[in-house]
Amino acid sequence: MIKLSHIVKTYDSPAGPVHALKDISLEVARGEIFGIIGLSGAGKSTLIRCINMLERPTSGTVEVDGRDLTAMNNRELRAVRKKIGMIFQHFNLLSSATVYDNVAFPLRLAGTAEDTIRTKVTDLLGLVGLADKAHQYPSQLSGGQKQRVGIARALASDPSVLLCDEATSALDPQTTKAILRLIADINKKLGLTVVVITHEMQVIKDICDKVAVIDKGVIAEQGTVFDIFTEPQQPITREFISVLLSNDLPAAFRGSAVTQEKTPGSLLLLRLTFLGESADDPVLAGMIRKFPDVETTMLFGTLDQIKEMPFGRMIVGLTGPDESVTAALAYLKEKDLKEEVIGYAKRHD
Ligand SMILES: Nc1ncnc2c1ncn2[C@@H]1O[C@H](COP(=O)(O)OP(=O)(O)OP(=O)(O)O)[C@@H](O)[C@H]1O
Numbered sequence: 001m002i003k004l005s006h007i008v009k010t011y012d013s014p015a016g017p018v019h020a021l022k023d024i025s026l027e028v029a030r031g032e033i034f035g036i037i038g039l040s041g042a043g044k045s046t047l048i049r050c051i052n053m054l055e056r057p058t059s060g061t062v063e064v065d066g067r068d069l070t071a072m073n074n075r076e077l078r079a080v081r082k083k084i085g086m087i088f089q090h091f092n093l094l095s096s097a098t099v100y101d102n103v104a105f106p107l108r109l110a111g112t113a114e115d116t117i118r119t120k121v122t123d124l125l126g127l128v129g130l131a132d133k134a135h136q137y138p139s140q141l142s143g144g145q146k147q148r149v150g151i152a153r154a155l156a157s158d159p160s161v162l163l164c165d166e167a168t169s170a171l172d173p174q175t176t177k178a179i180l181r182l183i184a185d186i187n188k189k190l191g192l193t194v195v196v197i198t199h200e201m202q203v204i205k206d207i208c209d210k211v212a213v214i215d216k217g218v219i220a221e222q223g224t225v226f227d228i229f230t231e232p233q234q235p236i237t238r239e240f241i242s243v244l245l246s247n248d249l250p251a252a253f254r255g256s257a258v259t260q261e262k263t264p265g266s267l268l269l270l271r272l273t274f275l276g277e278s279a280d281d282p283v284l285a286g287m288i289r290k291f292p293d294v295e296t297t298m299l300f301g302t303l304d305q306i307k308e309m310p311f312g313r314m315i316v317g318l319t320g321p322d323e324s325v326t327a328a329l330a331y332l333k334e335k336d337l338k339e340e341v342i343g344y345a346k347r348h349d
Contacts, residue, residue, distance in 0.1 A: 001193050002028040002051060002161065007060035009046050020046040021057070022217040028210075030160075033187055033194040033307075035208035035225070037201065037240060043217045044197040048163050051195060052084040053077055064161060082110070085154030089166035091146040093138040093153075099125065100134040103152045110157065124152040127189075128182060144175035151182065155190070162186070164196045168203060180207050184307075201240045205229070205306055213237050225306050230273045230338050250299040250315065258343035267297065267317030268325055269342035272332070274312040283335045284316065291328040294320035315342070 009021040020043045028034040038044045049055040050062060053069050062069045069080060093102050103121045112120075125131050128148040138146055147167060154162060164183065168176040184207045187194050196208060204211045204225055212222035213236060220234045229245070232238045258269065274283070288296050300315040318325050332339045 001030040001032075001065060002034075002195065003061075003063040004047075004050070005061045005063075007047070007050055007057045007062070009043075009050060009055060010058045020217055021050070024060070024214070024217075024219055026212050026219065026222060028193060028195060030193055031187070031191050032210060033184065033196065033208045035204040035211040036195065036197045036214055037199065037204055037211060038197075038214035039199060039236075042214045044199075044214060045165060047214065048086075048165050048195060048197045051161075051163055052081055052086060082106075082157040083159050084161045084163060085157070085159035086163040086165065087147065087150040087154050087167045089169045091138070091143075091150045091170075093146060093149055095138050098135050098137055099130060099141070099149050102138070102149050103156055106153060106156045120156060121152075124155055127155070127186070128152045142175070143171050144179060147171065147179050148182065151179075151186070155186070160193060162192050162194045164194065166197060166199070169198070169200075176203070177206070183207060201244050205244060205304075207307060209307065213240065226275055226309075226311070229306060229311075245313070253299070253345045253347060258345045260343050262322075262344050263346070266344040266346045267319050268329075269299070269345055270316050270318065270329070270332070271340045271342055272312075272314045272316065273338040273340075274310075274314075275306070275337075276309050277336070283332065283337060284314070287328050287331050290331060291320070291324050294318055294324045294328045317345075317347075 004024055004026050007021050007024040011018040011020055024047060036044055036047060046055055050057050051064070053062065057070060060070070064080065064084065067080065069077065072080065094105065097105065100121055103124055104117050107117045107120060121134070125134055128151050130145060130148050130152065133141065133145065138149065141149070162183070168179050171179060180203060183194060186192055196203060198204065208225050210223065211225050211228050213220045213228070213234065215236050221228065221232070221237050228237060229241060232241055253269070262268070284296065295318070297317040298314065299317055301313070303310060303312045305311055318328060329339070
C-alpha cells in the first residue's frame with residue numbers, strides 16, 4: 001500500500017550537501033500501523049514528508065496504493081495528497097479560526113457544499129470527542145484537544161493513509177496515551193493505514209504493528225514490534241528498548257560471572273518471553289509438575305502489553321539432574337514462547 005524504494009534525499013546547505021536519507025526501502029501494508037523510530041537528526045521527518053512528497057526525494061520511488069508519486073506532476077500530486085492525511089507535533093491549526101472552521105478548512109478548499117461540510121465536521125468532531133468544542137478557538141484548548149482537532153482535520157478528506165509526525169511529542173504521558181488510543185481506534189474503525197514517527201519506544205509499543213529503526217539516514221533494522229522487542233539485533237535498537245525493558249539480571253546475580261559451562265551449585269538462567277494467549281498460559285507450572293526433580297526459581301517477572309497483546313517476561317533459574325534440566329528445557333521449547341539461555345550463574349550469599 002505504501003512502498004518506498006531506494007529513497008535518497010540530499011539537502012543542499014551552505015556547509016555542503018546533507019545526506020538525510022541514504023537508500024531507504026520499506027513497505028507498509030494496508031491497515032497497518034507502522035512506526036519509524038530514530039534519534040534527533042536521523043531523518044524521520046524527511047522520510048515521512050517524502051511519503052506525501054512534501055519533500056521530493058533526490059532519487060528513489062514512492063508508491064501509494066500502487067501509484068508512483070515521484071512520477072506525478074503537481075496537479076496530480078494535489079489530488080493524491082487528499083488521500084494522505086497528516087498530523088504534526090505542533091498541531092499547525094489556524095489560530096484565528098474556530099475548531100469547526102479548522103476541520104472544515106480542507107473541505108472548503110476542495111469546494112465542498114456547506115451542508116455536506118456541516119454533516120462531515122459534526123461527525124468528525126464526534127469521532128475525536130470534541131462535539132462540544134466546535135465554536136472554541138485553538139487558544140482555548142489543551143494540547144490534547146488541539147491534536148484531536150488536527151486529527152479531525154486530517155480525516156476530513158477521507159484519507160486512506162494517516163501520517164503522524166511526532167504527533168504526541170508535545171503532550172504529557174496521559175494525554176499521549178489518550179491520543180494514541182484515538183489513533184488506534186481510528187485505524188480499526190476506518191481501516192486507515194497509519195505511519196507514525198517518534199523518538200519514543202513507548203509509542204511504538206503502544207500502537208504499532210511493525211517498526212523500522214532509522215539511524216543516520218539508513219534503516220538499521222525493521223520487523224514486527226514483537227520481534228524487535230524480543231530479539232533486537234542492532235545496538236541502537238537495544239538502546240531504545242532498554243528504556244522500557246530491563247534486561248539486567250536480578251540483583252542476586254549481578255556482578256557474578258555468567259558462564260556457558262555448568263559449574264557446581266550454579267543455576268541455568270533462562271529468559272522466557274510470552275506473547276498473547278500464552279502469556280496467561282501456566283507453561284511454567286506445567287513444567288514444574290512434569291519435572292518435579294528440577295528446582296525452579298523465579299528471579300524476575302513482568303506482564304506488559306505490545307499493542308493490545310499481553311506480553312510477559314520472566315527470568316527463571318533451573319537446577320537439578322542434568323538430564324531432567326535438559327528435558328525441561330526441551331519441554332519449554334515445544335511451547336508457544338521464546339526462550340533464551342542466558343548461561344549458568346551462582347547466586348550471591
Ligand atoms: N531543509 C533542510 N536543509 C538542509 N538540511 C536539512 C533540512 N531538513 C533537514 N535537514 C537535515 O537532514 C537531517 C535529517 O533531518 P530530519 O529533520 O529528517 O531528522 P529527524 O530524525 O526528524 O530529527 P528531529 O527528531 O530532530 O526532528 C539532519 O541532519 C537535518 O539537519
